[in-house]
Amino acid sequence: MRKAIMLLALAGIGVMLIYAVGEMPPMGDSGNPDKTHVAPRYLEHGEEEAGASNVVTAVILNYRGYDTMGEVAVIFCALCAVVAVLGREKTGLSRTHMDVSRVKASVVVRTTVRFLVPVIIFFAIYIILHGEETPGGGFQGGAIIGASIILFTLAFGLPESTRKIPLKSRVPLESFAVIAFLAAGFTGILFGANFLTYIMPGLSEHAAETIRQVMMMVIEIGIGFAGGIIFTSIMFAMIREDKYELQPDSS
Amino acid sequence: MDWTLNLLLLTLLLATAIAVIRIRDLLAAAIVFSAYSLVMAILWTQLRAPDLALTEAAVGAGVTTVLFIITIYRTVRKED
Amino acid sequence: MNFSRIAHNLNYVFSVVLFLLGLYTIAVKPNLVKKIMGLNIMETSVFLFMVSIGMVGSGNAPVVTEGVKPATMVNPIPQALILTGIVVAVSTTAVALSLCIRIHEHYDSLNAFEILGRDELF
Numbered sequence: 001m002r003k004a005i006m007l008l009a010l011a012g013i014g015v016m017l018i019y020a021v022g023e024m025p026p027m028g029d030s031g032n033p034d035k036t037h038v039a040p041r042y043l044e045h046g047e048e049e050a051g052a053s054n055v056v057t058a059v060i061l062n063y064r065g066y067d068t069m070g071e072v073a074v075i076f077c078a079l080c081a082v083v084a085v086l087g088r089e090k091t092g093l094s095r096t097h098m099d100v101s102r103v104k105a106s107v108v109v110r111t112t113v114r115f116l117v118p119v120i121i122f123f124a125i126y127i128i129l130h131g132e133e134t135p136g137g138g139f140q141g142g143a144i145i146g147a148s149i150i151l152f153t154l155a156f157g158l159p160e161s162t163r164k165i166p167l168k169s170r171v172p173l174e175s176f177a178v179i180a181f182l183a184a185g186f187t188g189i190l191f192g193a194n195f196l197t198y199i200m201p202g203l204s205e206h207a208a209e210t211i212r213q214v215m216m217m218v219i220e221i222g223i224g225f226a227g228g229i230i231f232t233s234i235m236f237a238m239i240r241e242d243k244y245e246l247q248p249d250s251s
Numbered sequence: 252m253d254w255t256l257n258l259l260l261l262t263l264l265l266a267t268a269i270a271v272i273r274i275r276d277l278l279a280a281a282i283v284f285s286a287y288s289l290v291m292a293i294l295w296t297q298l299r300a301p302d303l304a305l306t307e308a309a310v311g312a313g314v315t316t317v318l319f320i321i322t323i324y325r326t327v328r329k330e331d
Numbered sequence: 332m333n334f335s336r337i338a339h340n341l342n343y344v345f346s347v348v349l350f351l352l353g354l355y356t357i358a359v360k361p362n363l364v365k366k367i368m369g370l371n372i373m374e375t376s377v378f379l380f381m382v383s384i385g386m387v388g389s390g391n392a393p394v395v396t397e398g399v400k401p402a403t404m405v406n407p408i409p410q411a412l413i414l415t416g417i418v419v420a421v422s423t424t425a426v427a428l429s430l431c432i433r434i435h436e437h438y439d440s441l442n443a444f445e446i447l448g449r450d451e452l453f
Binding site for chain 1: 333334336337339340341342343344347348350351354355358359383384385386387388390392393394395396401402403404406407408409410411412414415417418419421422423425426428429430432433
């Protein structure tokens with residue numbers, strides 16, 4: 001019954017949406033309405049106005065900086081919610097299912113991961129720092145850092161991972177992105193411009209350009225490292241299991 | 252843009268999505284979901300969005316799948 | 332209905348179908364983890380739709396390089412919006428999954444009807 005009603009409703013929604021698709025302009029045409037107003041301006045002047053040849057990075061950091069700042073706060077709030085629901089992992093005591101399993105990761109897997117993880121993190125740092133000229137940036141590099149630490153945890157287990165990246169070094173890094181954004185925003189106010197505006201009226205052109213590059217670099221590094229560490233912390237919080245906490249360390 | 256490759260990738264996307272919904276073993280569904288994300292990452296490069304391809308490959312195939320697997324490990328593996 | 336246009340806008344059609352599949356999963360499947368997978372499929376379909384709008388046939392990636400005219404580049408705005416969207420999607424998935432873990436600890440079940448204590452929603 002429920003299924004039948006739902007299929008009927010889905011058929012209605014589907015017919016309406018397909019009808020709307022029939023009214024859309026042909027895909028891939030360079031004269032479509034979305035390419036006539038704002039996009040040409042961003043593509044033609046993005047490099048000189050925002051200081052980034054990668055226009056996507058220019059839009060994220062400069063033209064729509066407020067949007068990105070709110071988004072960074074959303075990730076931080078997600079971490080807060082996960083920690084509030086599940087709690088942090090406890091260092092030294094946590095024994096999880098994944099660690100007491102009889103099947104240990106094989107030597108091949110552990111050696112491969114040990115060689116791969118530094119290379120992946122190096123690649124992520126390149127992606128973060130080079131995001132203004134080539135595809136890449138803070139979010140991309142942060143996701144890659146998080147994935148590499150997850151790879152390490154899957155091969156070596158939670159105790160080894162939390163020993164390598166302890167809680168007290170993660171906590172200050174988690175809020176780094178929001179702090180970097182606020183610092184960059186208030187730097188603009190300090191030099192007589194608006195919040196999160198990168199154009200400084202009171203300075204010479206060269207000094208303003210230098211300050212803008214430094215601010216963008218700080219924001220990129222902040223988003224990158226905070227993103228990666230937040231993904232790591234979310235995963236650590238989810239792996240932890242209370243009932244194995246108090247078992248004595250048998251190894 | 253190669254329209255044949257585009258159509259092939261879209262078909263693969265639809266097939267993996269249906270597989271995710273139909274498979275009753277949640278662990279298998281999570282693995283197929285990671286394949287879905289990888290196909291999506293290739294599709295982003297076809298749509299000239301390299302930034303999205305990087306993020307989707309790391310986040311969709313890496314982080315999301317591992318979060319699903321951890322949840323399935325701590326709860327139940329079979330649906331219903 | 333304009334059928335030749337629908338045939339040309341294949342990406343839009345497929346994103347509509349994926350959206351409906353995700354909505355079906357959320358509404359009909361009783362398992363909470365399956366519902367979250369459906370939610371992820373829905374999100375991805377909307378991402379595909381928005382990036383396809385900004386596509387230019389035989390276009391270039393929106394990175395300024397010498398010898399590439401801005402008119403041949405794809406629209407960067409949907410890509411920037413979706414980039415943040417993907418990261419937000421992971422965050423919401425993480426929160427939802429951690430709630431699933433707590434619900435399973437409390438009710439010992441992930442079946443929505445068992446948790447509600449009745450067979451039908453309506």
